[in-house]
Amino acid sequence: MKRLFFCLFLLPFFTYSQVNKDSLLNVWKNSSKNKERLNAVNKLIWNVYMVTQPDSAFYYANLQYNLAKKIGDEKSMAKSIEGQGVSKAQKGNYEESKIFFEKSLDVFKKLNDQSAIARNLDFLATTYCKMGSYEKAISMYEKAFLIAKTTKDIRRQSSLYGNRAVIHQKQGQLNQAIECFLKSIKLAKQLLKSSKEGYYPKLNIANAYHNIGNIYTVINDKEKALKYYFKSIKINEKNNFDKYLILNFLSLADFYLSELNLDKALYYNKKSLSKAIEINSPIDIVKNESNIALIYFKKERIKEAQAMIERCIEAVKNSTDKQLIAEVYFISSKIQNNKQTSILNAQKTFDLAYEIGDVQLLKKASYFLYKIYKKENNLDKALEMYEVFVEMRDSLSGDEIKRLKYQQEYLQKAKEDSIINSTKHKFQQSRIKDKELQIQNEIYIKRILIFTVLLVIGVLFLIIKNGISSKKYQKEEYQKLLTQIHLLNTNKKSEISESIVLESDIKINKEIINNQVGNKLNDTDWKIINLICSSPTMAYKEIGAQVFLSVDGVKSSFKKMYDLFEINATGRNKKLALAIKLIKLSEEND
Template sequence: MNLNSILKIVLLYIFSTTHFVAQNKLVDLKMVWENSKNPDSIRFNALAEYYKINNQAQPDATLKVLDYYYQLAKEKNNTKELYNVANDRGGIYRLKGELDLSMRYYKEAEKVAVKLNDATLKAIIAGNIGNVYANRKDYKKALQYFTHSFTISKKIKDKNGESRMLSSIGNVYLYIQNYDLALEYYQKALTTIKNIDVPKRSIAVIYLNIGWTNYELKNYKESKIYNEKAIKILEKTNDKFFLISGYSTLARIHLELNQFQLATDYAEKSLTLSKELKVSEFITLSQIIFAQIDLKKGNTEAAKKKGAAILASLDKSASIELKEDLYDVLYKCYQAENNPEKSLEMFQKYTIYKDSIQLEKNKITLVREVIKNEFDDLLQQNELKNEREKAKLESAQLQKTYGIIMGSIILLSLIIFYFTRNLKRDRKKRDELLEEITKLKSNDTTNLVVNSNEFQLSREKIEVFINKKLNDTDWNVLNILLKEPDISNKEIAEKAFMSVDGIGSSLRRMYLYFDIKETKYKKIALIMEAIKASS
């Protein structure tokens, strides 16, 4: 027996043993929840654990168990468990793409959360409803729910909840193709949960989102790294819906890189799971990737057969993106075999869906303008609302006793003194930083006599320092800051002939490159680091 055969047997044994242990655990859980002699809390915990383990591995089987869960919760008149059942059902149907059913169950859960007046449950369900709106491409409504959930989570100091919503807000920016902001919010989501214990799945999902964003930006190497990190986690947690996303993205990446065997391997993994979960959209996507691989390899006959087979069984509700990809493959196949009639037919249909996608992109551009600052505006509204409520409460308390009024006056005086002192200190700090920049530019530390106006940044040294290539926009912004370190974003935009949003995106990117910490004078700190790197 050769080494490969032995290895296959060992791997098969490991898989069979793991599968057997998992199955045994599910059987044990069933015995617990079906035993009416067990306390209710034990039975409900067993049902919740089954959902946690099996909701992505076997969604249809889990839905049947949720029917039992619902009947038991109803029989025991347990409102909290009725919330859990409704929320869990909504989650499975959303992953399956059945959004109307998903929203129906999420709305049921929302009513229960309001009835219980439980802040944590309200935050969770608001985020889940936001996800359905995002899937429906109602991004403004989605953002409203995500912001509401984020505000509640922040108020109750739920870092995991904050992270989920930051990631969801990142998803909205990804959908409307504002990739810089998407990546910024995903990084915020990771930072928020950096030092706390969270489900590994949460981290994996953020990795998938970062991977897909980089794929859209054609940063295939970066996308591959994050998708592989996600898959490493998801293969252990057995979250099959998310695994399909990772596998299909990796298949596309390797196809773009002309690494056909790897592309085929990942497409096969994606197809296997898609068929197991019985989700037609995923199945069609995997099959189209196979056809694209054959076409790119020059096997046009094989690609045409695969494309024709997909077309014959194509679901009418399939997305326009899938249809565009399919007709593109068929058009190129018929063109390659000099079949002008079929080639023209496929090209016309391809053009229809391509135009539809372009129309959708035009709509997204309009949406992007509408909700560009929606998140910050909504947060400010919530903060103002909280401040008004706080002021109203303080006003009522002030009317009770003279002592409270005097205390408030004293407190206000202290606050004014504090901010005045801080303002003076900040101005002094700014002047010191500007003076330090002047010294750095004139090379005082090396006793070289150089005109400070003639100091020039070194792009090569800076790129070595940050271990990245600077794009032309970032380089232009640095040179503007070299001359005027405390210039405003608006003034930079005018000098660079760019939008204020573009300048803001460039600065945020460079703050990460140079590891600039939170400070009121981040632009000054940035150019100081650039000067040091250039020296």
């Protein structure tokens, strides 16, 4: 099973700047200057607590809000509300984080702070994405992108391209996803060259590499998937982006799990889990523990697997991250001993995946349910799930998803009762087999067509190559034969022109030649022999005119002589070869 752990270009305030926590706390508690205190607490929230201790970040953001309100600093008030939203998102409380972002967005709109408006729209879009509301997320991203483009905010544009790509990826639109990731990388590299800012561009590049690795995992290009995963890891390790190393290691664990390399999968899962515990990221802890539960199950450590997955299910009960819930329940369905519980959990995964439009999850859940229903002889349900699986698989391979159409069809089917009669069993079984056979035949036909095209191209190439070689060979043979005739005539002290027409006749020993071929030559043949010995390059038409014979008759005479004298030269060179042979036979008896 391949799960995809997406690096959203989320919360661009995450930094790991080296700051002195004690010094900041001292300023916050003891400074008499409110601006200094607000600046210090802002750094405490974002640079110290946000990644590792989101609850503490929320606490200090609340204190920041109270102080800002007291002195009438609306911008700092909005910034503190934004910080509260981010801390809630860190813990997976997306409904609450959405409310905070909407509040901070309203304040920034009032202040007409375009950069902050784009940032909060980006946060809201990412929150909607995590909640599975892709259409709302896309709308927010588009609004944020328009502002970022107007204000020439390259950093925000890079982040937005990356986040938009993640939605394309979730919806199975892999070509569009790759295109957006490459744009994000291009802008990030441009930002690296044009400014001293290095943190955000490097983070965006690392995230894009990770997600491109996910795409190559989907299309089963293992070599490229690993290449991009490790490119992302290299950047994240070099810059201490621990939050994102968690997802790097998690994706590697799942990659090796799909390869059934359980030891390597467990190694990377434990690395990821260790980082998640270190920075206190509950969502990432659940992701890792659910993966480890599946590995334990495959290693036949059943009790440990079941205990761990139950703990994960308990942890996501109050979560609003529908994709995380779906993934945990899907793993639970694979581990359960009770078939009914397994079906219920898989169905829950299917329903959530359908609700958020996640093609990958729909594909996995539908195929899993198809196998269970088929085994249980629930053939109507089996066929329904198999059709969904084929549609999702084709959608991924064709890079198109017809999610809205599928939702309508599924809702229609959900209203209908699925009652299986014993008289329908064989018919339904046959339909499933026919469907499977149809898919196999389509694949076979495609392969045959590809092979045929390649074969035709190969044959044409050989024909052309042989034709060129043949022409070259004939030309070389022609020159050699002309040279031989020239030498023979020189020996007889005869002059030769460029067309090899001799000034004096060559003496042909008729007796010797007749003996050679058993007196099978007629008068016309002898006339032709005399002509070609004097002028070997003479054309058929010219020869025919002189011996009062048609061109076909001349050709027939030549064919007979070629056979009698065993002439093996090619094409037009046969006449030259025949002339040489006749001259040589006559010379041998002079």
